Amino acid sequence: MSHDSTTAPNFIRNQIRDEIDEGKVDKIVTRFPPEPNGFLHIGHAKSICLNFGLAEQFGGDCHLRFDDTNPAKEEQQYIDAIKADVTWLGFEWAGDVRYASDYFDQLYAWAQHLVREGKAYVDDLTPDEIREYRGTLTEPGKPSPYRERSVEENLELLERMRVGEFAEGDKVLRAKIDMASPNINLRDPILYRIRHAQHHQTGDKWHIYPSYDFTHGQSDAIEGVTHSVCTLEFEDHRPLYEWFLENLPVPCVPRQIEFARLNMNYTLTSKRKLKLLVDNGIVDGWDDPRMPTLSGMRRRGYTPASIRKFCEMIGVTRADGGLVDIAMLYHAIRSDLEDNAPRAMCVLKPLKVVLTNVPEGFEEVYDVKGHPARDDMAPRRIPLTREVWIDRDDFMEEPPKKFFRLAPGKEVRLRNSYVIRCDDVIKNDAGEIEALHCSVDFDTLGKNPEGRKVKGVIHWVSVTHGVPVELRLYDNLFQVELPDKDKDADFLEHLNPESLITLEGVAEPGLKDTAPETRFQFERVGYFCADRYARRDNKLVFNRTVGLKDTWAKMQKKS
């Protein structure tokens, strides 16, 4: 599969290009290695686009490999969701889906190899003791009293760990490297721990599970990965990654390259915290349209292409601590949908307008383009009747200067139809506006009125033909740029109470049988997507992906 020709330079692309030019590598192999303990989010999209994009650009392969070494946290539902998300984003992994657990036998044999070489040992220290012996950032650690066990004893103990003779926490297998290393990862890192857990792939076969460090590089090597791209926090692990490759008879030597993970304002990308939102029912599941998960964004109406474009826009660097403006994401989806979403009229907050100089039973139908700049999109048929809905926001009884919409005595154009003038405001006993009485200027269809300029154009829907719809207006889940900035303060305090506003609107008749996941631009309002699942009281549900740019609202806010 191949998309998006724009390939801005970045340090990884440059490096690989140079390696290929110099003949150091022929065909590259990358991999996307998620742990199946949650749903993929926008930060993972950056990694997916990078890894699969690299393979595409240089004619190599990218594998999908689940890093499934911790059965306590992993679930099959996450595996299924992750596969679906990667596919939806538009990428195809080379060969079958892979699992680190596919390599557990080989990993165990390599552990035995290290033991035989005197480079690994079984440690009986408790977790607390191990922590104490490890030292601190500024003080060296000290060797475990079990560090010098014989090869035979280590081998036997390791085997007994494997078959489940010991309780969790009783023993671990450790590499024998350097307890005084300034790099804490090299202070005899743990290779295997005891876990009497059912594993989603291997069932009850194992009672010990390899650590990330003992698994990742070797899995890369087994798969022939050439470039193992990961995030910056693994930088300190690279010496360990390389230590295993040097001390084990691996078939090839991958190189680890780190890049900065994505941080975006108003957004959380901690799987732990996202899971908390889900588990506490603060959002409506992992695919709630307010979630930064790929499945949430899909439901919200984001297109795969817009997410890929966003990832291209933000670039790839080693500079951390940066914060991408979510406006860039909004730009990416707007520009895709501006080009590709058919237009429709939909009234969000209906206000009835009676066209008083039009007879009862009047009906006139307009053929309207599906998209102003594209003729390949199906035209729409829009009926005008005596009563129409307009948006309450398009009328003001006492309009400010430069309000180009409806007001008493003022004129406005009904989009695709006539210019009307507001003659009367009908109110109920409570003084609330119930309807507007307007008159049509019949000499304005498809042409400007004589002798005056009518600047305003508003959208509308026939009362008799419009289809009632539920509209879900989404906004940022958090109202502060950095919801988890305060280390200990509760990020839930920063939730945006208006992240979801539900309205009962009316859409033009052609939308009656809209298929799930169909996207529209509701003219003058925003981009909406028919929900994948929901229908409410047999009504269609449209999720607002993002609003149109609104310079009027901006002007209002300023003054």
Added chain:
RNA sequence: UGGGGUAUAGCCAAGCGGUAAGGCACUGGUUUUUGGUAUCAGCAUGCGCAGGUUCGAAUCCUGCUACCCCAGCCA
């Protein structure tokens, strides 16, 4: 106070010794039956700071400063 990293505009980011790309955001003009779109123009005498090398430095050297990551039997 140990180790590993990173600093280019409000934000993201190119740049790799020859005189600061691009995008987002913002500001102003034009077009427009979407206050949308499109389009034009503006937006770093300066690249964390201070020195030095050089005809020439964001790029090389030295010294500072700020921020990020690491003390899970998580990944």
